[in-house]
Structure formats: structure tokens, C-alpha cells
Amino acid sequence: AQSVSQHNHHVILSEAASLELGCNYSYGGTVNLFWYVQYPGQHLQLLLKYFSGDPLVKGIKGFEAEFIKSKFSFNLRKPSVQWSDTAEYFCAVHNAGNMLTFGGGTRLMVKP
């Protein structure tokens, strides 16, 4: 069965620090990859997605992610975080079937 792992469950950073959140998945075939963000008390919103082509994708609010096929990874990055980035971040993988599998989430707290 497909699985998605986010190894960092909680991350605390100061403003202006750089961010990298890890995401690894287990499916060996063609995948579509997503990062969603959930701000406190809100529903999930799409940050960015990878379908094909350039493995470095840019999303909203200065976020980017790099797909490394050989490592089955899709890590999320941001060079300089802001207090408003405090949220929970979810990696998700859509395989050739119709199941969308989410990772366990990473709670990010940015200290002002």
C-alpha cells in the first residue's frame, strides 16, 4: 500500500530562518505530488503541486519544493519564514489509482 512519511512532526523556527520539511513516499510508479497548508482553524489550501517536468516547483507565499525521484522525496522549502507561516503542512501523493494519500502533517511554529 502507498504511504507518505513526514518525519518532522513539530518544527519551531524564528522569523527569517530557513525552512525545509521532509516528505517521502513509498509508491514506485508515476505520482502527482502536493503540499497543502492548514492555518489554525481553517481548511486545507494548496501550496504547490508537481505533475511532471521541472522537478523544482514554486508555489504561493514563497514556498518551493523539489521532487527527487531517486529518493522518493518531495521536500518543501522556504528561504525565510514569517510568523504568518505558522500552520500545519501536509504532503500528499496521488498515484495512478484514485487514492490521495496524506502524510501525518508537520506543525510549524514561527516565533516572532
Place this chain on the structure above:
Amino acid sequence: EAQVTQNPRYLITVTGKKLTVTCSQNMNHEYMSWYRQDPGLGLRQIYYSMNVEVTDKGDVPEGYKVSRKEKRNFPLILESPSPNQTSLYFCASSLPRLAGGTSNEQFFGPGTRLTVL
């Protein structure tokens, strides 16, 4: 405004009392799904529907039912709720996969926080 709505937003009930959580989308999306969100487990898919009258089990379907009689609505039914179904539930919708298999972004509803005593 394009959106996914869920009702109720909050519900406290007792074990065994049947309940339905409604989900409706106004974007004419074919694909709809239900997830539950639990701390440390992320979102797990309960059921999904590719189109009207087409539903399939996700990762954690036990104890849940769904129906898709109309394109816009995808209610989640708990025939006999139990305390382990206390969770935050999200409905989502999207367009179907494009030719070639490319997925489309899912749009999520605001969530329904369910407590089963």
C-alpha cells in the same frame, strides 16, 4: 463564490445515534471525497466518488456510508457512531484526472468536528 460547504460544523452526539454530515460543492466537480483528520495521522481517506452513483472505499471506510445521488452532494453517514469516530472530518472535491493521468487540486470544505460520547 466557488466553495465546498459542510454541515454541521460542530456536532456532539452519543454512541449509536445515526447521523449525517452533508457536503455540497458548487463547482460542478465530478470527484468528491471524505477524509478524517486525527493528530499525528494526517488526513485519511474514508470514501471517494468519481461521479454520480459511483463510490469507492478509501483507507478507513469501516463504520461509514456515503451516497452520491446528485453531482453536487456527497453526504457522509454514520449509522451507529462510536467514540473512535470522534474526529475532524473534511469533504473535498475536484475535477477528474486529465488525460495522461494528471491530478487536479482538491478543494476542501471547512471541516466538521464530531464528538461521539
